[in-house]
Structures are given as structure tokens and as C-alpha cells.
Amino acid sequence: MEVNVKNVNNIISKVYKDSIAEEIGIEVGDLLISVNDQAIHDIIEYRFLLSDEYLEVEIQKIDGEVYIYEIEKDYDEDLGIEFTNPIIDQAKSCRNKCVFCFIDQLPKGMRETLYFKDDDSRLSFLQGNFVTLTNMSEEDINNIIKYRISPINISVHTTNPELRQKMIKNKFAGKLYGIMKRLADAQIQMNCQIVLCPGYNDKEELTRTIKDLETLYPYVNSAAIVPVGITKHRGHLPNLEIFNEKTANETIQQIHELQKMYLEKIGTRFAFLSDEFYIIANRKLLEYDEYEGFIQLENGVGIISKLESEIQDHLKTLCKYQTSRKKKVSIATGYSAFEFIKNMAKEIMDVCPNVQINVYKIVNNFFGNTITVSGLITATDIIEQLKDKDLGETLYISRSMLKADEEIFLDNITLEELNEIMKIEVVPCLNEGNDFVDKILK
Template sequence: MDKNEILKVYQGSIAEEVGIEVKDKLLSINGNKVKDIIDYKFLITDEYIDLEVEKPSGEIWDIEIDKAYDEELGIEFKDFILDRPRSCSNKCIFCFIDQLPKGMRKTLYFKDDDSRLSFFQGNFVTLTNMKDEEIDRIINYKISPINISVHTTNPELRVKMLNNRFAGRLYDIMKKMALNYIEMNCQIVSCPSINNGKELENTIEDLYRLYPSVKSVAVVPIGVTRFREGLHSLKLYDKVLAGKEIENISRLQNKYLKEIGSAFVRLADEFYIMAGLDVPNKEFYEGYGQLEDGIGMIRLLRETISEKLKNLNTKAKGSFTIITGVSAYNELFKVAQSIMIKNNKIDIKVKKVINHFFGETITVAGLLTGQDIIKQTSLEDLNEYIILPNNMIRRGYELEQNSDKILLDDVTVEDLENSFKRKVLLCDYTGEDLIDIINTYSKEEQ
């Protein structure tokens, strides 16, 4: 299916009235080629529009429409990017894709760096491959928020870290966006001895100067797989380094809380796990807007289970095995204990799977592979149902909407079910639906 092929026409819509049908192709609006849904949304706002539509027969229809300003046409496309997604032109020293082994599916090696994916999917972009007219397009179309991979505001250091001579322009671009009220969320991958410590503090302070256009900053630790032969040597965080980073950033957070009532910058949960420190309280995370960066997941999990535990069916009996990675194991073990204390007829095992595929330094559940789960899990480890956090399942632009539920190494949920002869249940990685799942798959004793 072509990307500009119409997937759905809403009943009673303008599109249905003028004869637009499923499988028609939208070629242009008012003579302008439509590259993506951003173009589409912008171009259909006028009260008069002229559509060029190609029918499956190849016949071209010119359709004139009078409508209310901002009124929708009532069509959906297969995807929100109607041309090719823009690939990354950087060679970042910490790039996770460069640390993938050979032989995985081709789509995993595609590095996107597309502002449209940032707007629609929340992907982070570096802005290194954007011309001035493309920046102006973001401003003119009010494409906001934009999620930006910053890493450092030091121009020379950013050029080195991204291996791109255009990478040093970032802060000037961000200042221009801020002047035009474009909201930005920022991410920093912190690499010890490169952009951490004082460099990290300087970067955060630079971004704070753009507040409130820069809404938040997420700091995540570098992740290193065992496939780094020939790549830049990187140092990992340990307990001491993680604790020091938390201490340094806490000073800035306290300052920002006094000045704007927000911490502004937050560290990924991994820092606290490595340092052996407890995570901040729920108020600190202000609605948990940085969960995709692994920020606030532990606190939200605790809060969710605490709130939902009252809904547990205490008359039902069931048995489950939760599979997770090293980082989340202790928290999920505590969750399992709290559920079993509430109902002792529920049996929950928590299985910790070590990441042999990428290397033991990768500890998050979202990067576990099916083969590691299969190799490290015996039937004796398993209860009647298996529960996986749904962030193990690949989503997004790289997979078709109707694709199998698939893990990073192409092992599917069905493969796991066939291997273990057990039903696999996918649970929100924050634990939001864990109690509901247990209630649904437990049985009341007669």
C-alpha cells in the first residue's frame, strides 16, 4: 500500500460526500504535494480547498470543497509520513544501533532523525540534518512539542560526540525555536569522562535559560553492549559515579524548584538503582511525562500497585510468572509479595533474565530478547501464565501496524507461548493493568 493511500473514510464526512473512497490516493492539496500529516493538517484548514485524488483505476479527480475553517475531511492514511522517513546523518560515539550485532532484521539498523516522528511518536531528534527552511517549517506549522537529543550544548564537544560538523549549531536553533514559542523536551545521554560532571551541569544550565520553551530535561546513562569492537571506548557508570551525579544534579534541582516550582531536570531510575538510593517522591515527577526515558517508572509502579491493590479479587486463585530484567527485578519482587500478602491464593514468581544477548551491562527489561528468555527459563520456573512488560515488544515506524508481537531478536510472543506451552500476557510496564490481568486470569474457588 502506498503511504498516501487512504485507509479509512468516515461515515457522514465531507470526504464521503464528495466521493472519496478507501484505496484512493491523495496527490495534492491546493497544488501542494502532501509529504506527511503535518502538511495535510495545515493545508486542509482553509475554507476552500482543491484536492487532486487518484482513483484505483488511475483516473485523476479534481475535487473542490467549501467547508468551515479547520473542519476535518474525515479520512485516515496508512501512516502519518507519506514520504520516506529522514535518516540520521550522525555517527554518535554512544549510538545503540552501532552496537547491534550483525544478522538482525534490517529495520533495526535504520536510524531515524525525523522531526515528524518526534512530533507524532515522541522520538528524539538531533536537528543536525535540518536546513534553515525546515526549521522555519516547524515554526510556521507550530510543530510542537519537539523532542531533542541534546547531549551537550558545548558546540565543539557536540561535534565530536555526534561526529557531525553541523552538530554545533544546536543551541542557536533552539534559541530560535524558543523565540517562536516552540515547546521542546530534551534528552541527554550522559557518558562518564565525556559530557558528565561539570559539562553536564553547564548543559543543563544552558537549557534552563530557554525555559519555559524547554519544558524538561531527561538525563539517561550510557548503555554499552558487548558489540563495540572498533567503536569509541566508553566508561560506564558505577555506584560511586552514579551517586556523585545524583548529588551534583540535586543542587540544580533544588535551585529550580525554588525559582520555577519544578525540578526541570530529572535522572533516569538507573542512576538511583546503581547508586543504591531510593527514587524521589511522586510530586517530583510532575505527572510522569518522561517515562519513555526510564524516569519515574519505579515510583509510578509503586504508586500504581498501592492504588490498584484494593481492586484485587481476594477470593480468586491463580498462578503467574513475571519475567523481567535485572534492573526491575527487586521492585517487581516486592510487588509480587504485596499481592500475595493481600491474597495468599495467588502465587506469583518473578523470573530475572540476564541479558546475555547484548551483554550483562544492559539491565533494562525493554532490551531483553526472546532467546535469552527461552534459554534462561525452565518449565520449573513457570506458573500457569507468563506476564511480560509490554515495552519488550517492538513498536513504532519500523513495524507494520498488523505485525506480530515481536521482540528485538524476531522471537514472537507466539514463539514464547509455543516454547513454554503457556499463555503470555502483556502488561503495561508501569503496572497499570497488572491487578486487572491477575483478576481476569484467576478463578474463584467453588
């Protein structure tokens, strides 16, 4: 039998080794038509239907032939396939005009995918993207509840309806708390993010927002607060202030008082500041245990404390480590992490005397020097600032500088191209202590 299937988003791009799919003969390039006689419109439907223990999976082969595979499996067992389009459907684009939107501050000539603003709850579930909930129909909300899409990562910013409309510039933005209350009543887990903008949603408004979110605990299980990022390319956008040492310290004090209250009330600090606040304020970060399992790591909450602890623990297992030869290497990092990386390099050299590590602070000329995190460093700035330096045999960078699924920088330069231009091996390291130390020591 041959059918005409229009949804090419269902094309299978990967079949895992030793999976059910491989065992029954599903191949890369095959097209998924239906599961249990139901057409698949997006990845959420697919995951929901996959929970059955008996499946009839309709597949169209590359030659046009269609087969129905009968499968008996465990309740939580996956077929072991991926699709060319991770969500199968087209991603929903953002309709907001947030005053702090980073994408609106990008220059021309960067990776094309960077200019697409998604606001899709399915990407929130699958990839950890944050959504504003302004782009959702009643059907979308019902589907989250029906298909148990959890957790959802939500860009809250403020729970004040009028202020949220002002900041996001969307007439539906003020409905946030009502939607979140429905999701909490359905026991959908939510992680929240607050991009803090001085003069907008800070101070009393920040306290109001956190207190509103806490009323939905434990379904809202945490809130991360990150400082607004301002590039030099936002000339056509509203003026925004950035945090300085004084205002960052005030915010830290405000959140620490709330953390103390919630720790006594519900057993968790609930609201956490990103590492950037402590660096701007020249203050010590929280201790490792105070981050409560690093539940907001993707928002930069506790990355430095976690990495420091992991590096120190790993170095203890090495004692006095001797490489077979002396070697000199370099690390490129951003302003925010520079002092930390320099201290960690010293600790590595104390344990491994044959290794010389030079740490270089990369000023973000591409976006402007107000952008200080390593994840927004471009290959252009690395080339311009390190091309005449004696870097030794290897240059190490954070993996966060590259696209998640591809070795390419924000400015569209690949890692391979950077290697060729710098005439040196450039090695990305994960934000994990073992990976960081082992790659340097090899």
C-alpha cells in the first residue's frame, strides 16, 4: 500500500541502537504516519500515545510502502527514534515586544536561527526554553493539562497585570497568574524566571511577584532572578538601566531576607539570584548546599559554586599529579567568571606543577562591555584579543559559547574555523569539574 503523507516533519532522523525501533526494522528516513490509528501532529501527542503498552505504529518507508508494526512494550518504554523536527510541528513564534528582549538587541550577521523568537510550551517541556504564556489558546492550556506537559518553564518577570502588559507589550500578558493557578490546580510543575529591570519590576514589585509565586508552591517550585542584559545594539529600544554594585547589593539583601522567611515557612529558599548579581556586587556566592540541588542552573544560578566544588573534589583524587612532560595551555573566559577561573587554574597548577595555565579575560566588544558572561563571547572577540598571545599548545573555552547541538559561535564562525584562524587547538569544556580538569590534563 502507498499513501501520500504531507507532514514531512514526521521524518525519522535517528534510530537508537538496540531500541524497539531498530529491532522491528524502522530506519532513518522513514516517516511516522500514526500511532494507534491517530495521526501525530506534534511531539506531545506522540509522547502521550507512546505510553500505551500495545501500539500499532504506521510507518511509510522511503520507497513509499506503508507498514503497520504491532508492538508490545512496557508502559514507560520508548521506541527509540528522533525526528528531523524535534517538536514535529512548527514552533510558535513570540508575539511580545519585551522592553528587555535580548534578540531585539542583536546585530546583523549572526546565526540565522538566533533571530527566531519562540514562545512554545512544547519547547519548554522538551528543551527547557522559557515561555511567557501569552501565546496560548484555551486549547493549548487544556493540552498541557491533558497530556501532563510538565515541567513548564515560565518567563514571569512580574505578576502585576498592568506592569506585565507594559513590560511585555502584549494585551494578554496580564492573564499570567490565572493561567498558572489553573496549571497548579492540575498539579503541573513550573519553574519561573524573572528578568529584573531596575525601575520596572525590582524592589517592591519583585517582592510582590515572589510572594504571588510562592502561593502556588510546590507546583511552582522555584524562581530564578537574573539581571537584565543590555547590548550596544539597542539604540532603537527604550532606555534601560543596568545593575551596579549598590543596586545589586540591595537586591541581594532583599532576596536573602525572603529566602530566610521561606526556608522557615516551606523548607526551601524558593527564590534564587543568578551568579551575576553577586559578581556585580563583589560579594561571596552562596555555599554549595544553599543552592538546594541547583534547580535553576540553566539561569546561571549556582554555576560557579557547583563548578568550584566539582573541580576541588576531583583534584583531591589526583593528589600530586605529574604529566609526562611540561605543557603550557590557556583558557579564555568572560569578565564575570575571570577571577574564579584564575583561582581554579592556580589550584590545578598547585596539584599539577608541570602544567602552566594562562587565563585570559575576553572583553565583549561584539555586544558591548556591559555583557560579561562567557556564554555570549564570540569567536570574533577571541580572535581579536588573543591572536598575538602565546597561548601554548591548547586554548580551552566554555562549551556554553557554542550552539547546543553544533560547534558554531554566535557570530556564525565554527569551532573548526577558529582552530584554523588561531592555528591552535581550541577545546570546549563543559561546566562540569571532571570535564574541565581532565581536558586540561589529558
